Amino acid sequence: MGTQAPSDYSSSAPSKMDEQPEKQAKIDEKLQRQKEIDDWLPITSSRNAKWWYSAFHNVTAMVGAGVLSLPFAMSNLGWGPGIVILILSWVITLFTLWQMVEMHEIVPGKRFDRYHELGQHAFGEKLGLWIVVPQQLICEVGVDIVYMVTGGKSLQKVHKIVRKDEKDSIKLSYFIMIFASAHFVLAHLPNFNSISGVSLAAAVMSLSYSTIAWTASVHKGVQADVDYGYLAHSTSGTVFNFFSALGDVAFAYAGHNVVLEIQATIPSTPGNPSKKPMWRGVVMAYIVVALCYFPVALIGYYTFGNKVEDNILISLEKPEWLIIMANMFVVVHVIGSYQLYAMPVFDMIETVLVKKLNFRPTTTLRFISRNLYVAFTMFVGITFPFFGGLLGFFGGFAFSPTTYFLPCIMWLAIKKPRKFSLSWIVNWICITLGLMLMILSPIGGLRSIIIQAKNYKFYN
Template identity: 35%
Template sequence: MSESDDQVASVPASPKPPSASYLSSPAISAPPSQLQSPSLSRSPFFQTPQHPRTTTKTITRHEKTYSHTPQVFSAPVSQLHSPSLSRSPFLGTPDHPVTMPASGARTPLGYIRSRNLTPKFLTPLASPLRKALRLTKLDPHDAWLPITESRNGNAFYAAFHTLCSGIGFEALILPVAFIFLGWAWGIISLVCAFIWQFYTLFLLINLHESTETGIRYSRYMQLANAAFGERLGNFLTKFPIMYLSVGTCIALIITGGTTSRVFFQIVCDSSCKADTLTATEWYLVFTCAIVLLSQLPNMNSIAGISLVGALTAVGYCTTIWIASVAEDRLSNVSYDPIKAKSHVSKVFNNFNALGIVVFAFKGHNLILEIQATMPSNEKHPSTIPMWKGVKASYTLIAMCVFPISIGGFWAYGNLIPSTGMLTALLAFHAQDLSKSIKGLACMLVIINSLTSFQIYAMPTFDEMESIYVVRYKKPCPWWLRVVIRSSFGFVSFLFAVAFPFLDAVAGLVGGIVLPVTLAYPCFMWLKIKKPQVYSLEWLLNWGLGVFGMGLSVLVVIGGLYSIIDTGVDLKFFKPQ
């Protein structure tokens, strides 16, 4: 037998390890296009195996050892630069060494066919997963800021936050708009405003993530700066956004403090000998509770608080309108629009009423912040759970807003006070309703004001903490966070005491924030998405954006005119 012909090393059987000569087969080198593959160094086909694959045959006191050096085998071209290259079965490292069978194919290609290592899918070069990698581009400071510190939100969290921020004490003032608009125009304006703001919500949710630049716009002002430029974006949005955040927090202290005083008077009536606190002292008590609750670190940590706020908002809206309708309407009620002194007064009063309607649909300044609390990738983008949560929450908002507007105006007509439904309920049915119903309504309003403050203050907390984070390149220490949030709470208390009439200028506030809700999202969609010129999408967004800006100017003028004409009692530092 000629051992040179088959390249077999024959050695006598002995305890000593055999000295084998190995077959040397020509290496098949990887093509140049594969040399930069991220997982090339981990591929078993490019490494020397830890255990040589051998086949041993015993022939008359001799051992013949067949040893094979595997050929270098490259990954398919379609898998180059794939994000899932390291998880491909071609390039995965086996859990245990594989021994070549005594018979069968001994070539690498034959071995691969026998093991059926073909992956279930081959990722093409132009895969959308390459865009998914770009979606992970985040601001390095985001992990240290309260809005984006936690990104484990879901559709339920989105529904809780959206419902808590989308409905509040402003809904109680909606029937006041019907005094000027009447039945027909009141319902038409309410329906149109609801549909319009729901459409702009859809635009904002779909603008949150950019598949082109790979950036998540986690704040409303970030999206505005990307669409309009930093200078114009700050000019257009900074004041309305901060006004919505800070102004709503001040109004919540006014509402919560005033309602706390009323609740105490209902529960502890004339039979109680305890001395009541002044309005300022009730404001301070409510502020202390707010400051204590505001120490929760980030947006996701207040999801339970937002759930309580959402339930209490639905609860007091439902309780107040059902109690008002159940007691039947007043005997001398009238539904005719209030007659103005002149035609000009009538026009501006109508615009002021539209501002009240728009102000009831707030919360757009928090939509991107809420969506930023969710994880996102190409397979599971944050748009899907966010849109589910928004649809669920706004279904409940519609079930609260429309009944309280229509039912409240039906029950009180033109006699409804400017402060809203709760005041009307306590004023006209103080003797008819039981103490438990009145106390329940007040308690729900107090809890809702306490919980809503947290989500509306979060953008301000985020902005204040970002100053420290950007400057020192590290997260805020816990003691500084406590100081920042406590300071904001007590400064808001001072403004609430100084300007206790903010709830009486709802029309003016609605005109100021109207572009944030109805106009700017349309312009940002046109700027970023760039729809085809003169298409239906292009015409719709241009029309809504221009009409929204014009309406904002008219509503602001109407709000100012209404304040001057009706003589709102501006009592500074005199909370009632």
């Protein structure tokens, strides 16, 4: 009996020496599971992108449907304010984009692969999530909804030109469904690098239809009854339209919401950090942005004045073959752009499902979750197809924070530049302008939606 007790004790209660390997095994198992999840998630599964991937991903993200609304925005802003706001937006957003590229690896040995991860580093684990995630989701989901409407309207425009029969018109809802059908297939491409071909095609298309928009405007010539005055007959109407136009411009500069996720796909070493090839791609993209935005905005407004439609391709009716081609280019572009903005949303959804709800990372899980997301954006787009108003509302409410001033706040929180230094002053100017944009433009956008909704019949 006396000799049995120690034996029983030693078999039932392992020593500290026995606990160590067990503890290490658990840590190794956890790290292995984390690696498997990261290799499966769309943002971190591939890191072999080149600098030119950054260029065309950023062009696809930036030069979207928003460029087609810039002449309409100019008609509500007027020549002077319009030109100033266009140039200011280009400069400010390039500056804030540079800040985000710099902050991607601001902590040695660590990469902030997602916008909210940088937010968590700047503001704290919980607060960073609450500040960044809702805004980023509104931006990305909002863009995808607007692109559903844009794709459907462009297909409808092509159909009307080809058929030339008003009695044979098909509801916009059906064209949105046709457009959505492509995404029920493309949504299952696993990560950013797998959509590179789609994104490259989209970038080429964006440059092509932008060029068609302004060259066709030059060919059409200044209209005989052109008027550059404000279209609204009341002061309040003019002010509200001005606010909405600010949102249109903000919407046109939306690439910041996916910039860290794009940079995450580029390899990085201490000697050659990812910010070098990323910045090269961003500069190339912004040159393309300038070549697209400024000619379309200025020539489109110069040609049609305040009678320009909220999508300039609708104002351009001849030559028919060129307008059909431009609208099909828009369709191809927004297909690629939709996927680019959907990928970070897929990453968030799949992260929650796998890490929080402990689902197994399987193809079936991805198939169900992504199809549900595409179906959701299609349903909302069919229900509320107010293109111009949606641009103004989403542009001001969500894009101005994530694009114009949230990167500046993060820079001040992380880098802590000396008070009243050049960096400190420039950042506070951007924050002030961005806050004004966020407050004012949704007011105009919401009013536009209400006005358009008065005579709208659901699912017509």
